[in-house]
Amino acid sequence: MSRTRRTASLTRRHVPFARGRRAAIAGTAVLAAALTACSGGADAGGSGKAAMKDKAPMAITVNLTGDKAKAGEPVTVKVAEGRLTSVKVTDAKGGELTGQIAADGRSWTSQRNASPGTSYKVEAKNDSNGTAGAQFTTAAADKVNKITISPQKGGTYGIAQPISLVFDNPVKNKAEVEKQLKVTTSNSTEGSWGWMKDYSGQDRVDWRPKEYWKPGTEVKLQMNLNGVDSGQGGGYFVRDYNTHFSIGKDQRIKVSLDDHRLTMTRDGSEIKQIPISAGTPGGKKASWEGKLVVMAKEGTIRMDSQTVGLGDAYDKMVDYSMRLTWSGMYAHAAPWNSANFGRANTSSGCVGMSNANAADFYAAVQPGDPFEVVGSGSKGKPEIGNGYGEWNESWAEWTARSALHGS
Numbered sequence: 556m557s558r559t560r561r562t563a564s565l566t567r568r569h570v571p572f573a574r575g576r577r578a579a580i581a582g583t584a585v586l587a588a589a590l591t592a593c594s595g596g597a598d599a600g601g602s603g604k605a606a607m608k609d610k611a612p613m614a615i616t617v618n619l620t621g622d623k624a625k626a627g628e629p630v631t632v633k634v635a636e637g638r639l640t641s642v643k644v645t646d647a648k649g650g651e652l653t654g655q656i657a658a659d660g661r662s663w664t665s666q667r668n669a670s671p672g673t674s675y676k677v678e679a680k681n682d683s684n685g686t687a688g689a690q691f692t693t694a695a696a697d698k699v700n701k702i703t704i705s706p707q708k709g710g711t712y713g714i715a716q717p718i719s720l721v722f723d724n725p726v727k728n729k730a731e732v733e734k735q736l737k738v739t740t741s742n743s744t745e746g747s748w749g750w751m752k753d754y755s756g757q758d759r760v761d762w763r764p765k766e767y768w769k770p771g772t773e774v775k776l777q778m779n780l781n782g783v784d785s786g787q788g789g790g791y792f793v794r795d796y797n798t799h800f801s802i803g804k805d806q807r808i809k810v811s812l813d814d815h816r817l818t819m820t821r822d823g824s825e826i827k828q829i830p831i832s833a834g835t836p837g838g839k840k841a842s843w844e845g846k847l848v849v850m851a852k853e854g855t856i857r858m859d860s861q862t863v864g865l866g867d868a869y870d871k872m873v874d875y876s877m878r879l880t881w882s883g884m885y886a887h888a889a890p891w892n893s894a895n896f897g898r899a900n901t902s903s904g905c906v907g908m909s910n911a912n913a914a915d916f917y918a919a920v921q922p923g924d925p926f927e928v929v930g931s932g933s934k935g936k937p938e939i940g941n942g943y944g945e946w947n948e949s950w951a952e953w954t955a956r957s958a959l960h961g962s
Contacts, residue, residue, distance in 0.1 A: 583841035586785065611941055613637065613685030619693065621667060626671040626693040626786040627791055630654070632663045637681040638867045639663055647674050648943075649777045652866025668782030671791045673695035697788025700724045704798050706922065711803040714767040717943050718776055718798075727786025729958035730840035735780050738762055741773035749956030751912045753940045754881035755923045767925065772802040803921050808849070810881070810906055812842065812930030815908065817886075819919065830897025832889065834904040836932030842904050844933035845882050847926040850878040852917060858885075862886065863904075864950045879906075879926055880942035885924070888913035901934060 575627040608659070614635040617624065630652055632642050638660025644652040654665035658941025660682070666712040669675065672695035678688050679736065705719040706712050718738065726732055733748050748766040753759035762776075776799070780792035810817050814831050819827040834842030853876045896908060906928075925946065934945050945953055954960050 558903050560592070564886050570892070577958055582767050588882050601958045607694075608678070613664060613679075613681050613683070613687050615640075615677075615679050615689065617689045617691065619675075619691045620689075624669070624691045626669050626673070627782055628666040628668055629677070630677070632679055634661055634681055636677065637683055637685070639679060640682050641680045643678045645678075645700045646670075647830065663794040664876065667779065669693050669781040670785075671699075671793055672886040686726035698788075700726070700785045701789045701822060702796060704779075704796060706798075706800050708798045709800065711801045711921065712926065713804060713849065713921040713923030714770065714803070714805050714807075714847075715925035715946060716800075716942070717848075717945055718762040718774070719943065720761070720778075721753050721755070721757045722785070722789070724758075724785060725787075726760075726789050728784055728789075729760075732780065732785065733760065733958045735778060735783055736762070737777045737779070738799040738801060739775045739777075741771075742769060742960060743770065744772060747954045747957050747960060749945060750958060751940045751956065754942075759940060761943070761945055763802055763949050767805075768802040769826050770802055770805050773799070774802070775799045802923075805943070806919070806921060806924045808920075808924055809927045810842075810926070810928045810930075812836075812844070812900060812928065812937050814886065814930070815895075815900065817908065817916070818951040827916060829908050831906050831908045831917060832892050832895040832898070832902050833906050833928075834884075834902050834933075835900060839855055839934070840903045841932060841934040842900070842902075842928060842932070843880060843935070843937045843943070847879045847884075847928060847937075848940055849886075849922050849924045850880075850944065850945040852920060853885075854879050874910065875917040877920055878942075880937050882937065882941050884937075884942075886913075888914070 562672050594936070614636070616633045618631040621912065627941050630644050632639070639656050639662070642656065643662040644654070644665060652665040652667050652669070654663050656663045671693050674690065674692040676688065676690050678686070680686050696861040701723045703721045706716055729750055733758050734901060736748060738746060744764045746762055747759060748762050776797060778796040779793045783792045785791065803839070805822050807820050808817065810831065813829055814834070817826060817831045834840050855872055855874045856876045857871070858873045859870045874888040876885050878885055884904050886906040888910045889902065889905070892902060892907050893909060895901045936946055939948070
């Protein structure tokens with residue numbers, strides 16, 4: 556059974572500021588500010604006249620120039636004479652590209668890339684108190700890549716909840732993108748990113764801990780993607796993203812296809828046991844098995860068998876629906892199948908139970924709770940991108956999916 560999946564995307568418009576005059580030499584901006592210094596003293600004849608001496612002007616070169624500079628690479632500033640003491644690169648909205656001066660003082664490089672469609676101002680100083688400046692504007696992106704982020708910011712989730720990022724466009728530069736994704740936790744949880752194809756066919760990267768989360772963990776994700784090139788066919792990212800969430804109770808759910816029972820534990824103690832009827836064995840209506848995750852509590856929804864390739868088998872409103880896969884496996888109330896609860900698996904793939912049990916179970920479940928299905932008569936494990944299937948892989952298998960750490 557299935558629902559339409561909706562995604563949201565955000566856009567950002569950059570407003571360029573007025574550009575100053577520039578001088579270009581061989582495609583590189585070179586600007587100089589004349590510096591003078593006075594040295595007072597008597598001449599050999601004791602006339603007392605002051606001698607004036609001009610210092611050499613300060614000149615800088617910037618690797619990005621003009622009105623259509625190439626985005627997606629760091630800004631580099633070099634000084635012709637002396638040593639740089641400070642460099643500041645800001646955009647029209649006051650945002651700053653921080654960077655570092657080289658050990659020899661002759662150059663400075665930004666830590667972040669220049670973003671597409673953005674005007675920048677460069678201000679530099681050297682060790683003789685000289686100053687120089689430059690301005691440039693990067694070309695607009697031909698294509699912009701965006702992401703859909705799960706889970707939602709500020710929520711509380713179960714111990715199996717991964718971070719999941721789905722990209723609008725292909726990501727060829729996976730390692731470069733993964734470098735910009737920084738996960739921090741309140742208890743130094745070990746984890747890794749892993750790349751896959753989402754059920755939608757889009758590129759996706761998830762972060763899961765090595766073991767299930769510890770209850771109470773606070774999780775933050777900073778995605779410094781502004782100015783990063785996705786690679787061929789993907790376009791640039793033109794904004795940063797961030798999210799945070801918390802881990803709630805240690806709740807675990809197990810369904811036995813053989814015993815027709817659902818068991819729920821909290822902190823290791825059983826709190827519920829519910830008779831169920833799962834998917835009909837031996838075909839498309841069988842249930843998936845393995846370590847699934849409660850993706851969302853969707854409540855009362857319309858379920859139409861045509862959306863999952865089961866013809867006209869059903870089309871009805873269903874209460875207390877909890878999504879387990881993108882392909883349409885749910886746990887939900889199924890009062891029309893009450894004769895089979897605890898006795899036989901006769902559903903169209905979902906885990907059905909009585910209204911009363913479904914209401915009680917729905918109230919207790921957290922999105923992100925692990926939901927393991929065991930026993931005979933399943934149709935196997937779902938593809939990793941069909942829901943949150945990463946827990947069906949060993950830690951070695953999972954880390955091999957990382958673009959930075961995989962083999």
